[in-house]
Amino acid sequence: MTLPASDRLILALYPENSYAWVPEGEAALRAVARRRGVSVEVGRFDPAAGEALVAAGLAQWQEPGPARRARLVLTAQGRTRAALTQGAQGVEPVQAMKGRLRREGALIIDDGESPLAWLARRRLLAAELFQAGERLRRDYDLARTLPSITTRWNAVTADRQAQPQALPMSEQALAARQRIDRAMQEVGAEFSGLLFDICACLKGLETIEAERRWPRRSARVVLELALTRLACHYGLFEKPSASVPMRHWGAEDYRPALT
Numbered sequence: 001m002t003l004p005a006s007d008r009l010i011l012a013l014y015p016e017n018s019y020a021w022v023p024e025g026e027a028a029l030r031a032v033a034r035r036r037g038v039s040v041e042v043g044r045f046d047p048a049a050g051e052a053l054v055a056a057g058l059a060q061w062q063e064p065g066p067a068r069r070a071r072l073v074l075t076a077q078g079r080t081r082a083a084l085t086q087g088a089q090g091v092e093p094v095q096a097m098k099g100r101l102r103r104e105g106a107l108i109i110d111d112g113e114s115p116l117a118w119l120a121r122r123r124l125l126a127a128e129l130f131q132a133g134e135r136l137r138r139d140y141d142l143a144r145t146l147p148s149i150t151t152r153w154n155a156v157t158a159d160r161q162a163q164p165q166a167l168p169m170s171e172q173a174l175a176a177r178q179r180i181d182r183a184m185q186e187v188g189a190e191f192s193g194l195l196f197d198i199c200a201c202l203k204g205l206e207t208i209e210a211e212r213r214w215p216r217r218s219a220r221v222v223l224e225l226a227l228t229r230l231a232c233h234y235g236l237f238e239k240p241s242a243s244v245p246m247r248h249w250g251a252e253d254y255r256p257a258l259t
Contacts, residue, residue, distance in 0.1 A: 018033040
């Protein structure tokens with residue numbers, strides 16, 4: 001699949017010191033990158049592609065400098081978008097460009113990818129279940145920010161957990177991994193794999209059914225059970241009370257004494 005011109009332009013502008021400009025008397029937008037101190041043209045684009053980036057807040061025009069040329073450069077939001085497009089944090093490039101990105105603190109979330117968001121928009125998932133799944137999803141996204149997946153899950157003190165926004169990013173990621181570990185232990189082995197596929201890998205229900213050879217439309221039923229247990233762990237639902245203990249074993253003809 002070929003990316004649209006505006007998407008290819010955002011990738012061309014992503015390298016440091018890259019920009020685009022329109023030479024006098026020309027209609028094409030030229031993208032330029034600095035390589036070893038030399039400016040190199042890396043592509044030509046329809047000016048409409050640049051206008052689309054500006055309208056979306058992903059790029060902006062800089063005032064003419066010594067070279068007397070206005071330059072189109074990426075904004076901070078545009079650089080984040082370009083980084084995701086390049087596959088940062090495990091996001092496939094074409095999916096990242098199609099999705100609806102939103103920021104949550106230091107994270108970039110793509111609602112367009114989420115099977116939970118798809119179900120919730122169609123009112124096929126209770127609000128509490130969606131909230132539980134998104135909470136686990138955010139922890140998975142945050143945990144990915146650690147440099148290595150083999151990093152030890154060190155303990156985080158209680159006072160630091162109370163104010164996660166004050167933690168350095170690496171410590172927030174460690175705390176997220178600890179929360180994931182506790183949640184997966186609570187939901188059990190029968191559901192933890194499914195929640196990982198849905199909330200971390202963002203697999204669709206049809207994909208899961210095909211991979212696991214489940215009957216059609218069965219994945220949603222199992223997902224609801226898994227999310228219900230997860231929601232109970234997060235305190236969004238009350239945990240079901242334990243079974244009433246058996247007080248007496250009796251034979252078939254046993255009859256309780258009336259008092």
